[in-house]
Amino acid sequence: MKKIAIPFFFLILSISLSAQTKQWTLQECVNHALENNISVKQSELDYEATELAKKDAIGNFLPTLNGSASNSWNTGLTQNVTTGVLQSQTTRNSSYNLTAGITIFNGLKNIRESQQADIAKLAAQYNLDKMKDDISLLVANSYLQILLNKANLEVAKSQNIVTLEQLKRTNDLVDAGVLPRGDLLEIKATDASEKQKITVTENAVKISLISLAQLLLIKDYEHFDIVDKGYEIIQNDITKKPVEEIIEAAQNNRAEVKIAEENAAIAMKDLQLARSNYYPSLSGFVNYNTRESDAPRILQGGIDPDQPSQPIGIVEATGDVVVAPNYALLSTSALPYTEQLYLNDGISYGLQLNVPIFNGLSVRNNVKRSKINLKRTEYQLEQAKLDLESNVYQAYVDAQGAEKAYESAVVALESQELAYQYAKDRYDVGLTNAFDFSQSKLRFDNAKIEENRTKFEYIFKLKVLELYFGVPASELKF
Incomplete structure (x- = not known):
């Protein structure tokens, strides 16, 4: 039992340690988000829906084939479906129908719908690309926020180590009577303030980690962590490029403008589809049908011996009665099922032309609505271009401003580090107080x-x- 328990214990321990030490790189986070994020999945479903719409548009060019069958029972005075004679009877009747149809012309609707489906599919692809870019940036921003919080926590901890060293040294000097007790209290207050800052920063790290985990749909918050080394500024000349060059590249590559362009193209197809209703439509059909019944057949037998003849008219000139042989009617069983289907079948075929003459102004109004919607999408396209240009300008200025702010912060840090070192040296020799x-x-x-x-x-x-x-977004370097 012990031989089994010991390996099992180490196996569980190794699994637990591996779960605790799992650290995610930025690229892993981005890839995981693109595969699992709900918004991305919804955009992928939208794209799949456009593929089905394209198949529907292709199907409109194909002929239709439909069949139907019925079986019924009738009791009482009913017509024999095979003879047409009214009889008081209980019968079972069945009928079968097969119809094929094809649209020959419908105002080019099929062609317009196929073209519109292609455009909608392309627009859905652009929407999916934009969603992936947005999610990638959102993940990157959350990831960098964790790196910032961790860096700040590292600063707070390292500086508190220095404070603790100064606290010990100051305590010794106060005990020796070299420094006043006020200096010790000042250092203790600094230590307490730094410990509070460490606690706040630790909470910020945890919260930012949880936020990223939720974005990635990861529920194991306790064992979620990221790789926090190796993310430095990669110098490039993009901020040195003319902003006009970046705007032109954005208009050619970004999905925002492309989506607006495709939406305008879809609106144009909607207008063409609405105008198609002005035209007549022509369709063809072929129909095959047959029927059968279990009702007895009524047949003509020999001459009725009780009444061998029956009057059928009178000669107007002479008044003579015209008679004809009176045949007796015989009732016999129904023909076999397959034979009835063969004898009772029929085929019909033809063309159907529908010409719109007046339909309550619905076609005319739909055309006007489509024109309004087309104009709206054209305005949206123009606005998308203006928004993109504005966003690029803003991003360009933000990047240049962030670069200058970082350079200034580096210079300020170097100066403050020298000032701190100078103050530390003066404090160590008693030339400045703890405050x-x-x-x-x-x-x-x-x-x-x-x-x-x-x-x-x-x-x-x-x-x-x-x-x-x-x-x-998948090729961004950090």
Whole structure:
């Protein structure tokens, strides 16, 4: 039993450790989101629906074939379906019908619907591409927020280590009577403030991790973590390019304008479809039908011996009665099922022409509605181009501003680090008090946090600008 339990224990332990140490890279997060995100799945379903619409449009060119069958029982005075004679009877009758039809001309509706289905499919693909780009950027932004929070937590912890060292040294100097007790209290207050900041930053890290996990539809929050090393600013010249070049690239590559263009094209096809109703339509059909019944047949037998003849008229000139032989009617069983189907079948075929003459102005009004909708989509296309141009300008200015802010933050950090080191050296030799030292340290901490913030903001702004320039979200480098 022990031999089995020990390997089993280590197996469970290894599984638990592997679950705890799983760290996701940014690319893994993006790929996972694109495969599992609900919004992406909905866009994929929309695309699949357009494929079915295209198949429907193709099917409109094909002939139709439909069959029907019925079987009924009648009791009382009913007509014999095979002889046409009214009889008081209980009968079973069945009929079968097969009809084929084809549209010959319907105002080019079939062609317009097929063209519209192609456009709708392309628009759905652009919507899917845009959704993937949006989700990729959202994941990247959430990921960078975690990196920022972790970097700030690392700063807070490392600076608190320095504070704890100063606290120990100050406590020794106070005990030796070299420094006043007020310096020790100041350092303790700094330590308490830093520990509070560490707690707040740790919570920020957890919350940002949970937010990303929820975005990825991962429920195991406790064991979810990311790779937090190796994400630096990759220098490129995109901010040095003329903004007009980026705008032109965005108009050629971004899905926003393409979606608006396809929507306008769909509206044009709607207008053409509405106008198709002005034209007559022509269709052809072929119908085959047959029937059978279990009712007895009424046949003509020999001359009735009781009444061998019967009057059928009178000669007007002479008044003589005209008679004819009176044959007796015989009742016999119904013909076999297959024989009845063969004898009672028939075929009909022809053409059907429908000419619209007056239909309550519905066609005319639908054409007007389609014209209004077309105009609306043209305005939306124009607005999409203006919005894209505005967004590119905004992203361009944001990226340049983020670059300058980061460069300034780096310079400020270097200066604050030198000032902090100078204050630390003066405090170590007793030339400055604990309050001044704490203030210098606080400014250095804030400068480091600001450097982290501007760094990751700059990274994100660069990626947004690269997306507008035409770099696919899956190929963005961090």
